[in-house]
Amino acid sequence: MTVSDKKAASRRSFLKLGAASGGAVAAGALAAPAVLAQAPVTMKMQTSWPASDIWMDFARQYTERVEVMSGGRLKVDLLPAGAVVAAFQVLDGCHDGVIDAAHSVCAYWYGKHKGASLFGTGPVFGGSATTMLSWYYAGGGQEFYRELTQDILGLNVVGMLGFPMFAQPFGWFKKEVATVDDVKGMKYRTVGLAADLMQQMGMSVAQLPGGEIVPAMERSVIDAFEFNNPSSDLRFGAQDVAKHYYLSSYHQASECFEFLFNRDFYEDLDPDLQAIVRYAVEAASTSNTAMAMDNYSADLIKLKDEHGVNIHRTSKNILDAEIKAWDDLIPELEKDEFMKRVLDSQRQWVERVTYYELMAAPDYALAYEHYFPGKVKL
Numbered sequence: 001m002t003v004s005d006k007k008a009a010s011r012r013s014f015l016k017l018g019a020a021s022g023g024a025v026a027a028g029a030l031a032a033p034a035v036l037a038q039a040p041v042t043m044k045m046q047t048s049w050p051a052s053d054i055w056m057d058f059a060r061q062y063t064e065r066v067e068v069m070s071g072g073r074l075k076v077d078l079l080p081a082g083a084v085v086a087a088f089q090v091l092d093g094c095h096d097g098v099i100d101a102a103h104s105v106c107a108y109w110y111g112k113h114k115g116a117s118l119f120g121t122g123p124v125f126g127g128s129a130t131t132m133l134s135w136y137y138a139g140g141g142q143e144f145y146r147e148l149t150q151d152i153l154g155l156n157v158v159g160m161l162g163f164p165m166f167a168q169p170f171g172w173f174k175k176e177v178a179t180v181d182d183v184k185g186m187k188y189r190t191v192g193l194a195a196d197l198m199q200q201m202g203m204s205v206a207q208l209p210g211g212e213i214v215p216a217m218e219r220s221v222i223d224a225f226e227f228n229n230p231s232s233d234l235r236f237g238a239q240d241v242a243k244h245y246y247l248s249s250y251h252q253a254s255e256c257f258e259f260l261f262n263r264d265f266y267e268d269l270d271p272d273l274q275a276i277v278r279y280a281v282e283a284a285s286t287s288n289t290a291m292a293m294d295n296y297s298a299d300l301i302k303l304k305d306e307h308g309v310n311i312h313r314t315s316k317n318i319l320d321a322e323i324k325a326w327d328d329l330i331p332e333l334e335k336d337e338f339m340k341r342v343l344d345s346q347r348q349w350v351e352r353v354t355y356y357e358l359m360a361a362p363d364y365a366l367a368y369e370h371y372f373p374g375k376v377k378l
Contacts, residue, residue, distance in 0.1 A: 040075045041269065043277075045101035048087040048108055050211040051080040054231040054295055058163065058257070059103040061291065062284035069276045074269075076101075087209035094260045095155045102260040106161075107192025107252075114333065115148050117193035118342045119161060120255035123326045123333075127350040129164035131357065132254035133285075136161050139349040144342050152338060156263045162281040163288040166296065167253040170314040171226030172217075172233070172242035180321040189213055189225035193329070194251040200325035210236060217241040226251070229292070230300040239307040246314045250322040257288070313377065 045063065049055040056078075063076035079099075081087035090102035091109045106119040119141070120132065127135075135141045142160075149155045171190075177183050184202035195205040206222050214237045216222045224242070226249070227233055233245075259281050266274060303309040334340040368376065 040073050041273070042075045042077055043100045043265070044077045044079065044084070045103060046079040046081070046084050046090055046093065046099045047102065048081050048090055048104040048209065050236065052235050053210060054229075054235060054291075055103075055257075056080060058284070058288045058291065061287045062103065062162075062259070062280055065280040065283050065287075066276055069280060070273055074273050074276065081209060081211065087211070091155070091157065091260060094157050094262045097156075097262050097264065100262050100265040102258075104258050104260065105191075105255060106258050107194070107255070110192045112153060113148060114193060114196075115152075115336065115339050115342060118339060118346070119145055119258070120165075121192035121194055121252045122254070122346070123193075123330055123343070124250045124253045124323075125347055125350040125354075127254065127354045127357070129166070129254040129256060131350060131353055132346075133161060133164045133256050134353065135346060135349040136256070139353075140345050141342075144338075144345065148338065150263075158261045158263050158266045160259045160278060160281045161256040162259060162285040163257045163292075164285070165255045165257075166229065166292065167248060168228050168251070168255065169226055169233075170246035170249040170251070170318065171224055172238050173224045173244045173246065174242050176244055176310075176312070177224075177246065177318070178315050179317045183224070183318070186223040187221070189216065189222050189227075190251060192252070193333075194226075196329055197251050197322065197325050200328055201321055214238065214241055228252075228255075229296050230303055231292075231295040234299045234303055234307075239303055239309050243308060244310050244312060245303065246312045248314045248319070250319060250326065 043066075045059070047056060047059050049059070059078060063078050066074055066076055084099050085093040087104075088108045090099065090104045091112070093099040094102050105121075106116045107121040110116040110121075119136070120129075132141075136145070145159060145161070149157055149159060171188070173183075175182075180201055186203050187206060188198050188203045189206050189208050190198055191207045195207055198205050206216065208216055208222075208225075210227050210232065213222075213225050213227060217225065218241060225238075227236075227238070230245075233239070238245075261277065266277065269277065300311065304311050330343065334343060365376070
């Protein structure tokens with residue numbers, strides 16, 4: 001029996017003993033059992049995001065659904081990054097039971113195993129984040145994730161993925177960048193395997209939480225950065241430290257949120273509450289997508305019109321270099337037996353599913369150009 005198994009068994013035994021004792025007391029007290037039965041379970045959930053970030057709003061959409069669907073039997077104490085543990089330490093916090101749950105991304109713990117990045121910030125074979133999330137739920141990805149977290153790393157956690165993110169920007173720069181030579185030597189902020197990718201392209205990389213990015217730019221610790229989206233970037237003041245914003249990139253084009261739970265806490269929940277915790281992830285994916293489409297698009301216009309930010313699409317020269325850099329990295333990643341199996345599975349999924357996606361999709365850009373000519377430089 002592993003340490004985590006012993007902890008789980010010990011905790012369940014304690015709860016059962018408490019329940020048995022409560023039953024004995026109940027025989028002599030008529031009103032108390034009803035009151036005790038109604039006491040809600042509180043789940044302490046910390047995010048990896050500053051309190052002001054739109055991703056706290058996304059996390060709140062999840063917690064609101066959990067509370068409503070549970071009829072108030074499960075309450076969520078939602079906390080921002082740093083409230084209990086640091087932004088990059090929520091996995092350890094869940095494992096140790098310091099927090100019951102976390103709202104984060106897998107790339108934040110890729111230092112434990114680079115395979116973490118394959119669940120959102122790995123090589124892009126042509127599929128989108130929706131393609132990747134469908135692989136997680138229908139293509140075997142969920143079992144790979146369980147194997148990595150529980151079998152390989154021995155973590156006392158249960159995790160799920162939700163909200164297929166839009167492809168992340170190449171990022172914020174103080175000057176225009178059109179070729180790989182323009183970015184070589186730059187000190188750049190990103191996370192996960194994207195750090196390996198950018199280093200392959202000649203950049204030096206600092207992996208920083210979102211709340212530390214702008215201060216690092218102000219002190220010239222970094223020259224350029226990416227975080228994730230126009231709304232988060234606007235809220236933490238990216239427009240105050242750089243004026244050139246490059247959208248579209250292959251460095252993080254298939255990421256999703258990670259919903260982490262302490263395994264003992266999760267397994268001690270009643271079966272219906274376990275189902276609510278799990279399936280609220282899927283419900284929040286839809287509401288997160290709608291909120292993202294609304295806010296990201298409006299805030300991109302605000303950055304351009306109100307803050308004088310120059311909006312660009314990343315050049316084909318840089319995109320081609322990113323694909324080549326992935327080509328160079330993949331053989332190194334595949335030296336790890338687990339990562340080789342995951343990448344093989346992802347390639348097979350993308351080859352079949354994206355073939356259908358691309359064949360079925362009309363040229364949306366053609367229709368957009370017809371009705372809104374000249375807005376996008378294609």
